[in-house]
Amino acid sequence: MSVTAISKVVTANDLRSGEVLYLRFPHSWTPELARASVIKDNDLAKASLAFAQGQPNAVVGAYLSDVIDKSDGPKASHFRERFRSTGPSNYRHGKQEL
Amino acid sequence: MYQYSRFDHEFIAERVAQFRAQVARRLDGSLTEDEFKPLRLMNGLYLQLHAYMLRVAIPYGTLNSRQMRQLAMIAERWDKGYGHFTTRQNIQFNWPKLEDVPVILQALADVEMHAIQTSGNTVRNVTADHFAGAAADELADPRPIAELIRQWSTDHPEFQFLPRKFKIAVTGSPNDRAVTRAHDIGLRMTKQDGLRGFEVIVGGGLGRTPMIGKTLSPFVPLDDLLPYLEAVVSTYNLLGRRDNKYKARIKITTHENGIEEIKQRVEAQFAKIKLRFAGADLQLLKDIEQQFAPPKFRASSEPVEADSAPAQSPAFRAWLDTNISAHKTPGYAIVSVSLKKPGATPGDASADQMRALAEIARNFGHDELRISHEQNVILPHVLRTDLPQVFQALRQADLAAANIGLISDIIACPGMDYCALATARSIPVAQQIATRFQALKLEHDVGPLKLKISGCINACGHHHVGHIGILGLEKAGVESYQITLGGDAGAEAEIGTRAGPGFGADEIVPAIERLLLGYLQLRLDRNESFLEAYRRLGLAPFKALLYPQARKAA
Structure with a gap:
């Protein structure tokens, strides 16, 4: 197992499409959880969330989400976040169309 | 079925124009999300897990083929080629883009549909028995009353900020297919001394505190119904709790105050406001009733029964056994089209399926369709002699699952x-x-x-x-x-x-x-x-x- 620690990412929904996005340092958004920047420091978490909330014309509803930091990128630690990062299970829609 | 009046058209057009401007202001940054959210919710637009979701009302579950084709067009053009029919006779589109929503609302308005009051603490889409106007067991079609309630509750100035959402269901049949006892108000048509009226049930609801509704009045004459409903909602508006979201529904108001207290207040309020209605509601109801005149049913002299035609396949017979209900007119049947083919998503219909349903309704169903709270589609008026052709057409659209009322009809x-x-x-x-x-x-x-x-x-x-x-x-x-x-x-x-x-x-x-x-x-x-x-x-x-x-x- 390459689990190292419980860590966080900043996630939100795209204002225009509603798609789930993740913050990638320094200041871009990615639809892929695996490419999100993992934050392991509380001050940085606070600052990153503030940065996200300061982009009301790009994203909606930003929050910090727990992840498991693995060698091939962060994975959601809760099933709700896992579904957000993958898309619905009944159709290959959303991120599964990529 | 009901055709929009000039007032309806103007009102909906104005709301579409307002929302178009609101979306533009959100996108250019003039409105914050906090400012915009209540505005989008007023128009049925939610932000869900993966995308926006637009909830469109299908008042009392009634659609014509033109509306169904438009829903198919919307699904294909601005969504992912399907729609999801809900337990409140709405349709939800799961993937619209924010900037497309005003044009979707315009496309809905073009066919006399809207998404107003499908969210928020208002009177929501009025639901009805999905066999309304066709069922063999009904006293009368409950949809004229449902339409009257839709008109009364839409943009009602007193009821835009209720303590919580408010759901009304109506049935004209003693066999309740509209779950009236699980609604904030359930209306069951009944007769007393030859006079038509409604049993008014209040305070039902599911959710975290499930409650079966209680009878507020065993009989309210039709002539008094709208002022009586206004008295109920008005009483709730003042008495309902606003300190705790989970205690704000009328079921809790009724539970905490007691049905007798609610009754007293409603009757006092009713006495106060009844005269104000001055019969305008009844004149309107008369006009609406004319628009719900039954279609011109054709007499059929050759009833097709399941066992009288040797060529019928076992699949057709199985479908007849489960998906057909008694119609009030001899020679006719009510067809329930299952959206529950095993393995499918309950309530989902693809754009192709919606178009097929529209086509079948136009060719064989007097142009009428219904959506049931059980997430199926109903063809309310089908000649029994047409059933084999309807079955074939449904089969071609992968809509012939013979499972209504069985375990897979989930x-x-x-x-x-x-x-x-x-x-x-x-x-x-x-x-x-x-x-x-x-x-x-x-x-x-x-x-x-x-x-x-x-x-x-x-x-x-x-x-x-x-x-x-x-x-x-x-x-x-x-x-x-x-x-x-x-x-x-x-x-x-x-x-x-x-x-x-x-x-x-x-x-x-x-x-x-x-x-x-x-x-x-x-x-x-x-x-x-x-x-x-x-x-x-x-x-x-x-x-x-x-x-x-x-x-x-x-």
């Missing part, structure tokens, strides 16, 4: 596959149960069964009133499913009883299988339904089937 909310409020998924559970029982070939043996699944305590999937209810929750970081038994959505509505601890996602289907295989052993004979057996035997033997380990341990 109500399921979108659950955590889409909904931001959900605590677990519903859709995969429904898919797995339906395909499992198809594989076992036991569906017809098990017989009439209402299985209802909700992905959270808000109970959009009506699990409390399922003969078998499944509630998806989170337990210790995984999905967990609680089973309730003995619920009933019919005229003698009842809330089910929780059977015991929840089951994991991989345990729920085997648990349902044990339960139903066991029921086949417990029942007196084939005629005793699951619900009847449960009522006769009580919870204990069914609980033992669900929890065999507990039995062994004891």
